[in-house]
Amino acid sequence: MQVTLAGHLFSFLPERALYKHDESLLVIADVHLGKASHFRKHGISIPATSQAEDYTKLRKLLDKTKPEKVYFLGDLFHSSLNSDWHAFAALVESYPGLCFTLIKGNHDIIDYKFFDKLCIDVSDKALTEGPFIYSHEPLQPTGNDKLNIAGHIHPGILLRGMGKQSLRLPCFHLSGNTLLLPAFGTLTGLYMMDMDQHNKVYAVLPGEVKKLN
Numbered sequence: 001m002q003v004t005l006a007g008h009l010f011s012f013l014p015e016r017a018l019y020k021h022d023e024s025l026l027v028i029a030d031v032h033l034g035k036a037s038h039f040r041k042h043g044i045s046i047p048a049t050s051q052a053e054d055y056t057k058l059r060k061l062l063d064k065t066k067p068e069k070v071y072f073l074g075d076l077f078h079s080s081l082n083s084d085w086h087a088f089a090a091l092v093e094s095y096p097g098l099c100f101t102l103i104k105g106n107h108d109i110i111d112y113k114f115f116d117k118l119c120i121d122v123s124d125k126a127l128t129e130g131p132f133i134y135s136h137e138p139l140q141p142t143g144n145d146k147l148n149i150a151g152h153i154h155p156g157i158l159l160r161g162m163g164k165q166s167l168r169l170p171c172f173h174l175s176g177n178t179l180l181l182p183a184f185g186t187l188t189g190l191y192m193m194d195m196d197q198h199n200k201v202y203a204v205l206p207g208e209v210k211k212l213n
Helices: 035-041 052-065 084-093 112-117
Strands: 002-005 008-013 017-020 025-028 069-072 099-103 121-123 127-129 132-134 147-150 155-160 166-175 178-180 199-205 208-211
Touching: 025 052, 052 084, 112 121, 155 199
Parallel strands: 025 069, 069 099, 099 121, 132 147, 147 178
Antiparallel strands: 002 008, 008 017, 017 025, 127 132, 155 166, 166 178, 166 199, 199 208
16 A cells, blocks of 8 residues: 655555655564564473564565665564574575664664674664654654654554454554554564544555555
8 A cells, every 4th residue: 555654655565564665665663583482482382483474474575575775663583692593694695785774672682793794784773864763662752844653562453343343453553743563573462553533544454454544
């Protein structure tokens, strides 16, 4: 689904990512790689293959959009270095011409030197580019002339139907000067957001993104 934000064309992608057309920029939030390994290390039984879908989805997304740049809006890894790093390193190394940037989130505690070896730029602070501010956590306030594109919240929407039916879906959530991206990772929950006249909600459905209000 294509939208215009601050005069620039973007696509909200059903893979739970954002694509900025004029820069060939792919923006992804909250992948939380290594979360399954982290849970198993602490005695929580999760299959070792439970996050394989995230790597497959990321590869397919890169091949589909063919970006020149990728911004990870924090929480790329869920915890300290574990065996998942090798799978991630192999993925990055298979796209040698692609520029990756990590804007650190609260879960990103892996030493910078590992990212340096993969030529991934790491920023401790939000990145301001033209009318946009890219950050992990939403910033308050951003100023009237900047749109803050952020993650961290894992936005979702609750839809209710007949007969007490309900459905929870990830969403893109635009409120004022803040656009929240859905979490990319498989092992992530949802925080239910409001849907009213003060915001715009774009639900992520299988194969498409649909504006709800």
